[in-house]
Amino acid sequence: MKGEFLNKHKFSVLVITLAFSAILGLATFTGLDYYKTAKDIRAKEQETADKLAAAQQKAWAEKAALRKKVLKDYNSTIIVINKKHCFEPKTWQPNDLAPIEKGISLRKEAAAQYNAMKAAATQAKMPLASTSGYRSYNDQVETYNYWVKHSNQKEADSASARPGCSEHQTGLAVDLKADNCVLQCFATTPTYKWLAEHAAEYGFIQRYPDNAKNITGYVVESWHWRYVGRETAQDMKKREIKTLEEYFNVTGGDYSN
Numbered sequence: 001m002k003g004e005f006l007n008k009h010k011f012s013v014l015v016i017t018l019a020f021s022a023i024l025g026l027a028t029f030t031g032l033d034y035y036k037t038a039k040d041i042r043a044k045e046q047e048t049a050d051k052l053a054a055a056q057q058k059a060w061a062e063k064a065a066l067r068k069k070v071l072k073d074y075n076s077t078i079i080v081i082n083k084k085h086c087f088e089p090k091t092w093q094p095n096d097l098a099p100i101e102k103g104i105s106l107r108k109e110a111a112a113q114y115n116a117m118k119a120a121a122t123q124a125k126m127p128l129a130s131t132s133g134y135r136s137y138n139d140q141v142e143t144y145n146y147w148v149k150h151s152n153q154k155e156a157d158s159a160s161a162r163p164g165c166s167e168h169q170t171g172l173a174v175d176l177k178a179d180n181c182v183l184q185c186f187a188t189t190p191t192y193k194w195l196a197e198h199a200a201e202y203g204f205i206q207r208y209p210d211n212a213k214n215i216t217g218y219v220v221e222s223w224h225w226r227y228v229g230r231e232t233a234q235d236m237k238k239r240e241i242k243t244l245e246e247y248f249n250v251t252g253g254d255y256s257n
Contacts (some may be wrong), residue, residue, distance in 0.1 A: 011186040033062040055156050065217075070248045075169065077109065077229045081167050083157075083217040083255045090164025091137040094171040107171035110203075110227035114174060117202035131182055131223075132175040135168035158219065159253065165255075167207060172227040174204075187222035199225060200233040210243040215252045216243055 069076045071085055074092050081087065098111035106114055121128040125222070135143065140163040147156035160166075167173040175182075178191035187190055199205065207226035208218040228236075228244070236247055245252035 001014070001091060006073055060137070066248070070244075070250060077107075077172060077227060078232055078244075078248070079170055079172075080248060080250050081165065082245065082252050083165060084251045084253065086162070086165035087137075092169065093136055094134070097134055097171055100133060100174070101130050104130050104174075105171070106133045106158055106174060110172050110174075113202045113230075114225060117199065117204065120198065120202075121191065121194060124194060126194045127179045128191050128195075129177055130174050131177050132168065133173070134171040135166060137163055137169060140164070140166045140169060149184065162255070163248040167224075167226060168252075173207065174225055174227075175223050177223065183223055187220075189208070192222055195225070203227050203230040203233045205236060205244075206234050206242075207244070212243050215245050217253055217255075 070078055070080050073079060073086065075094070096107045096108040096109050097105040099105050100111050100114050100118075105111070118128050140161065143166075144156060144160050144163055147160045151159075161168075176191075177186060178189040178194070181189050195204070196206070204225045204227055207223065208216050208221040208222050210220040213219050226244075232247070236242075239247075241247045243252070244250070
């Protein structure tokens with residue numbers, strides 16, 4: 001009976017068997033394909049995670065290198081010297097000074113850009129000259145002691161940097177004048193307005209702007225300009241960032257003691 005049934009319906013049985021085999025094969029293939037797809041997805045996810053980790057490590061390394069350049073590399077044009085970050089050793093001095101006026105020097109790169117800026121100012125009929133540039137540690141001792149002698153230490157600290165904490169020691173800072181107009185008078189001159197517009201083209205910024213004493217440690221000094229390089233100066237101007245402390249996110253303000 002059984003044999004007769006199978007004999008009679010062998011074609012149907014064959015079709016059912018083949019269909020079942022096909023379904024089983026498809027399920028197996030689908031399972032393998034799913035496994036392969038899931039494996040690929042996991043691999044892609046791991047690849048993305050590895051790339052993100054590498055990018056983060058690179059960003060951290062670049063940030064650490066920049067911070068070292070800003071706070072520890074005294075040969076860098078973007079070094080930040082203020083009342084919180086002084087020279088160590090305090091007697092550090094640059095080895096590439098070049099003259100810009102009689103008895104006044106800046107570091108070679110800053111000097112070249114100062115001369116170019118002065119030439120452009122002269123062509124624009126803007127009188128521009130320097131009154132002070134690089135000062136050694138010993139020079140700053142004399143300057144600071146003068147202020148202490150003629151006032152007191154508190155007033156001296158607001159008018160002059162303590163020895164070893166002066167930007168002038170970097171060889172990148174220059175005090176400017178227009179004809180006989182110096183210090184506070186300088187802010188009233190067309191030359192000052194010209195500098196505000198063009199100094200960044202030569203890599204200079206006004207180091208101590210108005211209303212920033214709590215950041216820089218000093219009241220406004222329209223005559224004190226600092227070479228930081230064209231890239232940094234122009235980026236600061238474009239982003240309307242006035243101080244190096246804010247630009248590089250470093251501490252500033254008054255002395256700790």
